[in-house]
Amino acid sequence: MRTYLLAAMLLLTAFIFSYCKSSNKAGKTKMAKAHYTNSIQTLIVANCSPCHIPAKGGTKKPLDTYETAKTNIDNIIKRIELNPTDRGFMPSRKPKLSDSTINAFKQWKAAGLKEN
DSSP states (O other), rough: OOOHHHHHHHHHHHHHHHHHHHHHHHHHHHHOOOOIIIIIIIHHHHHHEEEEEEEETOSSOOSHHHHHHHHHHHHHHHHHSSTSTTTTOTTSSOOOOOHHHHHHHHHHHHHHOOOO
16 A cells, blocks of 8 residues: 555656646746846846946946947856855945846846847
């Protein structure tokens, strides 16, 4: 009897994990919709301003256009993934960005750095 119960529990567990895996595919569909103008630009203005936005008085490397963000995406991701105590951490003197914000940059890059 215990053997049948154990087998049933294993099958149920396998079913649940297979369901979770398919929901992960749904998240990848969202990744294709990541564009500079509808998500990344807003994140940069909200989290990198004023330092990287010349119009707001920023004097650091500008990240205010699609081209500059696209060119520097690897450095942006590298630096926002650092811990606040690491050298080069961004955003400087601010709390670490949320995982969802960091993932938005990664998804934009994985989706091909689309502008619109």
